[in-house]
Amino acid sequence: MDKKGRSDSDDLEMLDLAHASxxxxxxxxxxxxxxxxxxxxxxxxxxxxxxRLALLYAKSSLDTCDRNNLTxxxxxxxxxxxxxxxxxxxxxxxxxxxxxxxxxxxALKLGRDDRKVYLDQQRQTEKLIEELxxxxxxxxxxx
Numbered sequence: 419m420d421k422k423g424r425s426d427s428d429d430l431e432m433l434d435l436a437h438a439s440x441x442x443x444x445x446x447x448x449x450x451x452x453x454x455x456x457x458x459x460x461x462x463x464x465x466x467x468x469x470r471l472a473l474l475y476a477k478s479s480l481d482t483c484d485r486n487n488l489t490x491x492x493x494x495x496x497x498x499x500x501x502x503x504x505x506x507x508x509x510x511x512x513x514x515x516x517x518x519x520x521x522x523x524x525a526l527k528l529g530r531d532d533r534k535v536y537l538d539q540q541r542q543t544e545k546l547i548e549e550l551x552x553x554x555x556x557x558x559x560x561x
Contacts, residue, residue, distance in 0.1 A: 419465050429466060436462045449486035453479045453495060460498040469506035476502040493522035493536065497543050504547045512547045516540070 421428060440455035447455075456479035464472035476498035483492040496519035503512035523536050 419462065432462055433466075449482055450488055450491060453482040453486075453488055453491060456482065457494050457498045460502055464501045464505045467505060469502060472502035472505055473499070490526065493519045493526070494539070496522060497540055501543045501546060504543070504550050507550065509547060509551045516544060516547065
């Protein structure tokens with residue numbers, strides 16, 4: 419996702435890899451693996467400017483976290499919800515889920531490195547919300 423100047427072919431490969439990973443973990447993995455896979459797909463679809471699919475996978479990630487009491491990663495599902503609502507231009511819901519994600523992450527006891535990874539993800543989403551809200555439009559495709 420961070421590749422500069424991504425081509426359509428790169429986007430297709432990114433989607434293929436994310437779906438293949440999610441399929442694999444759906445077969446052999448745990449609820450946590452499925453929730454993370456859905457989070458990843460939500461991020462990819464949000465990055466590609468596909469709000470409906472970003473929200474579909476974010477909701478699936480959150481549902482999996484809720485059904486399986488995955489308190490250690492539910493903040494990531496809420497961050498995905500925030501990102502999906504941001505690319506849907508629903509900034510009220512984006513902020514609501516971002517607040518939840520921040521509160522949930524703050525409540526966790528994590529090592530410094532893990533906390534930094536999650537904080538960086540949240541900051542990226544917060545920045546996206548700010549940028550989209552300021553311009554009142556969908557994010558341009560990340561190139």
